[in-house]
Amino acid sequence: MLHPKLAAFNRTLEALFNEVDEILEDEWGDSFSLNPNRPEWGATDNPEMDGLFEIAPDFTAGFGSEKGRGYLISLRAATLDNVTPEQLEFLMGSAAVLIKQKLPEYFPGRELEVVRDGKMFKIIGDFSLGEV
Template identity: 65%
Template structure:
């Protein structure tokens, strides 16, 4: 499947940003809960998204039915069997959104991107233009 070269570069940069978010969350909260028994411990894989307590990623949505339109949903999973209170998960989501917001200018200085609340999720919206190949 063909993928626009600039889209591939954008998503690679976005992946690097989310790897940094994962590291910050793991550093701060990685010992708060036990990691799911079927999940590798932090640092055991080459991809921070695939190990440790947190799985943080960006999932594109065309924004159908959303007041905010298209963008990248900030997806957060806490990989544990421990009981996680809804308030604790909400706190993790807010902190994740704040970290993403603080890192966007460093990873994408040439773009106007922002983090907004869209229903019960956070989303990155703004300039996703790719120009010409």
């Protein structure tokens, strides 16, 4: 069972990623053909389960990372088409920019930033829960 403040943080983070998923689907959802086993965007209650893109935060303790702990920005395109490394990099960069722009809206007063950590983008900063 999660602490209520951590659960609230996770819900807010999920809402942020759902909004970014919607923007990516609107902008680039027709860039590749959808995997035939994947529902069309908006067909489920969970944006991670439908449409071309699956974008999610993955917490990492940051062992071996110069940037330390944070949430990796995980992006996957649900397609059987060939997605080049350059195309994936463009999509990941676009998602990172959107998340960076929206962090203050979803987490006002928190010092959070999006940085490059190796080949991935990561959200780092103040993940404190305050008084527990």
